[in-house]
Amino acid sequence: MTAAGWVVLGAGGHARSVVDVLERAGHAVVAVSGDAPEGEPWHLDVLADDRAAFELISAQGLRAAVAIGSNAARTRLVRELVARGLSAPPVVAATATVAPRSILGDGVVVLEHAHVGPASRLGDAVVVNTSAVVEHDCSVGVGVHVAPGAVLLGGASVGDGTLVGSGARVLPMVSVGAGVTVGAGAVVTRHVADGETVVGAPAHTPAARDTRDTRPPGGRP
Numbered sequence: 001m002t003a004a005g006w007v008v009l010g011a012g013g014h015a016r017s018v019v020d021v022l023e024r025a026g027h028a029v030v031a032v033s034g035d036a037p038e039g040e041p042w043h044l045d046v047l048a049d050d051r052a053a054f055e056l057i058s059a060q061g062l063r064a065a066v067a068i069g070s071n072a073a074r075t076r077l078v079r080e081l082v083a084r085g086l087s088a089p090p091v092v093a094a095t096a097t098v099a100p101r102s103i104l105g106d107g108v109v110v111l112e113h114a115h116v117g118p119a120s121r122l123g124d125a126v127v128v129n130t131s132a133v134v135e136h137d138c139s140v141g142v143g144v145h146v147a148p149g150a151v152l153l154g155g156a157s158v159g160d161g162t163l164v165g166s167g168a169r170v171l172p173m174v175s176v177g178a179g180v181t182v183g184a185g186a187v188v189t190r191h192v193a194d195g196e197t198v199v200g201a202p203a204h205t206p207a208a209r210d211t212r213d214t215r216p217p218g219g220r221p
């Protein structure tokens with residue numbers, strides 16, 4: 001990363017983490033953009049929306065980091081930045097370790113204490129969240145979120161837009177499809193098809209919840 005200033009697109013919880021990472025690494029963050037949730041006020045200018053952010057980035061030659069939790073929205077914004085010829089380089093926390101022989105796409109964010117191993121490829125808009133690990137030889141699709149403490153073991157692959165929940169593990173060489181949700185703490189031992197949700201150890205499809213109303217008529221359960 002260079003000394004150029006940054007604008008962070010997003011103003012929610014994930015944006016707080018990304019701003020923190022940039023500032024700890026000694027970078028100037030000029031502003032965030034979007035709807036800030038209630039709570040601790042921002043110490044930075046909050047731009048009304050992404051258009052205002054694009055204009056500021058263009059006018060001042062700043063760098064952009066997209067810090068939005070939704071995988072689809074984050075991917076869209078990174079694509080738009082790149083299409084406009086704006087700079088969205090990877091953001092890597094000072095305490096993270098990223099192997100020189102890994103490949104990080106545009107708009108990738110690697111948060112504190114995370115690790116990306118050698119010969120791994122991360123697509124655009126991937127988040128490797130706090131203390132998450134992407135081991136060697138992994139393939140991580142566009143817009144994937146590897147949540148805090150999750151681990152992709154050697155040679156694992158994850159398809160576009162998938163969430164690997166906090167503390168989950170994907171075993172070596174196992175492939176997880178696109179648009180999958182891997183529940184927090186799951187251990188993925190076998191291939192997961194596109195669009196599935198899996199939980200538990202070994203990871204499985206959660207049982208359909210019984211939504212029938214079993215209360216006696218007119219009475220409390």
Ligand SMILES: CC(=O)SCCNC(=O)CCNC(=O)[C@H](O)C(C)(C)COP(=O)(O)OP(=O)(O)OC[C@H]1O[C@@H](n2cnc3c(N)ncnc32)[C@H](O)[C@@H]1OP(=O)(O)O
Pocket residue numbers: 129147148164165166181182183184185186197198199200206207208209
């Ligand atoms: C910085 C940050 O905070 S990044 C945040 C990253 N986010 C995460 O890691 C969260 C990942 N999300 C989860 O684990 C969620 O619980 C999901 C997506 C798996 C399921 O969420 P929902 O669709 O809302 O399902 P819901 O909560 O209704 O649970 C459905 C069933 O699965 C069970 N279940 C839900 N999550 C899990 C889990 N992680 N492991 C085991 N069982 C689970 C529930 O107990 C419930 O079982 P029941 O029907 O027998 O009561």
